[in-house]
Amino acid sequence: MAERFPPSPAPTSPRNEKRYALDTEVVSTENNDQYSASSAPLYQTATFKGMGEYDYTRSGNPTRTYLERHMAKIMNASRALAVTTGMGSLDVITRMLKPGDHVVTGDDLYGGSNRLLNYLRTTNNVVVHHVDTTNVETVKSALAEKPAMVLLESPTNPLIKIAPLKEISEAAHAANSNCVVVVDNTMMSPMLQNPLDLGADIVYESATKYLSGHHDLMAGIIAVNDSKLAEQLYFYINSTGCGLAPFDCWLLMRGVKTLAVRIEKQQRNSQLVAEMLESYGFSVNYPGLKSHPQYDLHWSQARGAGAVLSFETGSVELSERIIEQTRLWGISVSFGCVNSLISMPCKMSHASIDPETRKARALPEDLIRLCVGIENPNDLLDDLTLALMKAGAVVYSDGTWRRP
Numbered sequence: 001m002a003e004r005f006p007p008s009p010a011p012t013s014p015r016n017e018k019r020y021a022l023d024t025e026v027v028s029t030e031n032n033d034q035y036s037a038s039s040a041p042l043y044q045t046a047t048f049k050g051m052g053e054y055d056y057t058r059s060g061n062p063t064r065t066y067l068e069r070h071m072a073k074i075m076n077a078s079r080a081l082a083v084t085t086g087m088g089s090l091d092v093i094t095r096m097l098k099p100g101d102h103v104v105t106g107d108d109l110y111g112g113s114n115r116l117l118n119y120l121r122t123t124n125n126v127v128v129h130h131v132d133t134t135n136v137e138t139v140k141s142a143l144a145e146k147p148a149m150v151l152l153e154s155p156t157n158p159l160i161k162i163a164p165l166k167e168i169s170e171a172a173h174a175a176n177s178n179c180v181v182v183v184d185n186t187m188m189s190p191m192l193q194n195p196l197d198l199g200a201d202i203v204y205e206s207a208t209k210y211l212s213g214h215h216d217l218m219a220g221i222i223a224v225n226d227s228k229l230a231e232q233l234y235f236y237i238n239s240t241g242c243g244l245a246p247f248d249c250w251l252l253m254r255g256v257k258t259l260a261v262r263i264e265k266q267q268r269n270s271q272l273v274a275e276m277l278e279s280y281g282f283s284v285n286y287p288g289l290k291s292h293p294q295y296d297l298h299w300s301q302a303r304g305a306g307a308v309l310s311f312e313t314g315s316v317e318l319s320e321r322i323i324e325q326t327r328l329w330g331i332s333v334s335f336g337c338v339n340s341l342i343s344m345p346c347k348m349s350h351a352s353i354d355p356e357t358r359k360a361r362a363l364p365e366d367l368i369r370l371c372v373g374i375e376n377p378n379d380l381l382d383d384l385t386l387a388l389m390k391a392g393a394v395v396y397s398d399g400t401w402r403r404p
């Protein structure tokens with residue numbers, strides 16, 4: 001297990017130097033390229049000659065190290081590791097589990113994560129408890145099993161429920177000092193939330209989403225502060241060969257530099273969309289709305305509401321008609337892209353959760369999820385209103401739009 005970390009020839013701003021605001025840090029990178037290239041070079045190579053710092057790209061590559069150092073900096077971590085996808089991150093992390101181990105996780109979480117946990121439950125004898133992570137008492141009851149791992153999303157995908165990250169992390173460590181608290185921070189990105197600062201041991205993100213921002217690559221980033229954990233995770237990555245390829249590292253490095261401006265615009269647009277839908281009479285799940293049941297909790301641990309929201313329409317057929325009528329809102333899975341997307345989780349991102357389980361977990365079949373991009377807000381609002389009207393979900397009367 002005592003693997004040597006591939007060293008970096010190109011350290012970015014070390015943690016002990018002056019820290020700037022995050023929107024400055026995200027664009028500030030340094031490298032010691034021999035020609036002082038402004039953009040760090042792409043080492044598109046599988047092998048390295050001689051007995052130097054790097055030998056083989058599966059084990060380490062300067063472009064990957066450069067990205068990992070930058071990500072560690074913006075995720076408030078001492079070590080970040082770049083892998084092929086967000087699911088690749090969870091795969092690496094759950095390799096720590098042994099048969100008989102207990103995992104406590106949410107009753108609302110990304111369908112792919114649910115699928116992987118289900119696989120571990122049925123093939124590796126891992127015991128998985130899906131509980132309402134908004135309720136600390138419910139989580140504490142499950143912690144009586146002394147879980148080896150707690151896996152949290154906040155906000156959850158797609159119901160946008162909020163988990164008290166600090167309180168759960170403390171309770172999990174009190175129940176089992178070896179418990180590894182893992183937070184999937186994909187919905188927030190490091191711009192809006194830093195779970196390591198709230199007591200989590202491991203944070204990961206699907207970099208396919210906000211970190212890259214353009215839906216042109218797949219990647220996952222894992223971040224930790226504990227060097228032993230880092231070593232263990234690096235061991236799995238090198239052993240299984242899921243480190244991110246150099247070109248994708250390079251692309252992700254380019255994408256992440258605009259994270260702050262993208263998120264700012266996406267959030268501003270999201271707030272307008274959420275307020276508009278609420279004014280039409282829909283019940284909207286978005287922590288930027290005062291009506292969100294955990295509004296205060298969310299703002300106590302995050303710096304923004306994010307750009308994903310969901311709402312119900314009352315019927316699956318109506319939801320289908322709505323999504324088919326939009327022009328600007330692309331019907332697509334995923335989120336975090338500069339373009340606005342619309343989807344029905346039960347038929348798309350969460351279709352791998354069987355209908356009985358979806359029902360038991362109160363995941364509404366008619367739920368529509370909106371992932372808001374950086375377009376002009378008036379165009380987004382108009383397009384959505386037109387689609388709602390054409391689908392028969394809203395009518396215009398007495399100078400206002402409302403549900404019929």
Ligand SMILES: Cc1ncc(COP(=O)(O)O)c(C=O)c1O
Nearest residue numbers: 085086087110157184186206208
């Ligand atoms: C919250 C969340 N975590 C993880 C993932 C997995 O990421 P990837 O698609 O990059 O494997 C997704 C979506 O795919 C997601 O929505």
Ligand SMILES: N[C@@H](CCSC[C@H](N)C(=O)O)C(=O)O
Nearest residue numbers: 110112333334335348349352
């Ligand atoms: N067919 C895919 C679905 C990917 S969903 C992507 C994203 N996390 C989202 O929430 O939209 C699969 O089976 O994994």
